[in-house]
Amino acid sequence: MTQTPPRQSLALVIGAGGGLGAALVQQLSADAEHHVLALGRNTQPAIDYTDEASLQRAAGWVTEQCASQQADLRLLVVASGFLHGEQGQPERSWSHLDADYLSHVFRINTIGPALVMKHFLPLLPKQGRCVAGFVSAKVGSIGDNALGGWYGYRASKAALNQLVRTASIELARRNSNAVCVALHPGTVDTGLSQPFAKTGLKVRPAAEAASDLLAVLAGLTAAQTGALVDYQGQTLPW
Numbered sequence: 001m002t003q004t005p006p007r008q009s010l011a012l013v014i015g016a017g018g019g020l021g022a023a024l025v026q027q028l029s030a031d032a033e034h035h036v037l038a039l040g041r042n043t044q045p046a047i048d049y050t051d052e053a054s055l056q057r058a059a060g061w062v063t064e065q066c067a068s069q070q071a072d073l074r075l076l077v078v079a080s081g082f083l084h085g086e087q088g089q090p091e092r093s094w095s096h097l098d099a100d101y102l103s104h105v106f107r108i109n110t111i112g113p114a115l116v117m118k119h120f121l122p123l124l125p126k127q128g129r130c131v132a133g134f135v136s137a138k139v140g141s142i143g144d145n146a147l148g149g150w151y152g153y154r155a156s157k158a159a160l161n162q163l164v165r166t167a168s169i170e171l172a173r174r175n176s177n178a179v180c181v182a183l184h185p186g187t188v189d190t191g192l193s194q195p196f197a198k199t200g201l202k203v204r205p206a207a208e209a210a211s212d213l214l215a216v217l218a219g220l221t222a223a224q225t226g227a228l229v230d231y232q233g234q235t236l237p238w
């Protein structure tokens with residue numbers, strides 16, 4: 001009797017050109033468990049959150065990869081995010097609130113990942129364990145907010161956390177073994193954190209943060225779906 005060979009496992013990193021995203025791709029590629037796919041603004045195909053059609057095209061490409069490699073998408077990590085740039089800086093006071101900055105921070109931190117949910121969560125298999133991790137931030141926790149400031153970034157990540165929670169419920173209806181979480185990577189040495197790295201703050205190399213997050217994702221159970229989890233595996237308050 002001929003046996004069907006086991007299907008390969010694919011891991012997809014979105015935001016692969018960022019500090020954390022690149023480290024995630026590197027670490028996943030060094031591990032034989034998954035075949036790794038990487039998407040970002042500079043990959044082929046490219047994705048840009050300001051262009052939903054690019055997400056739809058990229059999801060079609062991932063579907064083709066699964067078919068041609070006889071593989072299932074078992075791990076999705078979304079490592080994109082925005083804090084500062086030409087669109088503006090995080091606000092220290094309500095007097096700094098700016099509609100264009102707010103639009104951009106919500107476009108990249110909230111609406112982009114929501115569109116990733118729309119186009120990529122349906123690609124996860126309906127049976128067996130699969131994991132989707134959306135990199136968020138502890139400063140998006142409303143319960144943990146004691147310092148104030150960073151209105152737009154905090155609010156965009158709080159909204160992302162709610163989207164992750166909502167998607168986790170829908171995903172569990174399709175596959176009771178699926179896990180969908182928001183992740184806090186800690187403070188990581190990347191372009192995003194660089195202008196704000198204060199002395200005394202523990203800033204970790206991206207490779208360390210990536211390996212911690214992958215270990216956390218590997219250990220999560222379906223009972224933990226819908227949570228905001230940090231790089232040590234601790235559940236954080238909303």
Ligand SMILES: NC(=O)c1ccc[n+]([C@@H]2O[C@H](COP(=O)([O-])OP(=O)(O)OC[C@H]3O[C@@H](n4cnc5c(N)ncnc54)[C@H](OP(=O)(O)O)[C@@H]3O)[C@@H](O)[C@H]2O)c1
Pocket residue numbers: 014015016017018019020021039040041042047048049050079080081082108112135136137138184185186187188189190191192193
């Ligand atoms: N660094 C920290 O200390 C820290 C702390 C807490 C949370 N985080 C979170 O960790 C995640 C990774 O951030 P990072 O530190 O690696 O920052 P980074 O190096 O600045 O990376 C930014 C990321 O956002 C993506 N991105 C930006 N604009 C985009 C657009 N228009 N469309 C699609 N993707 C876009 C980039 O993807 P491509 O370049 O591939 O297109 C890149 O992956 C973010 O969610 C961030 O909020 C970071």
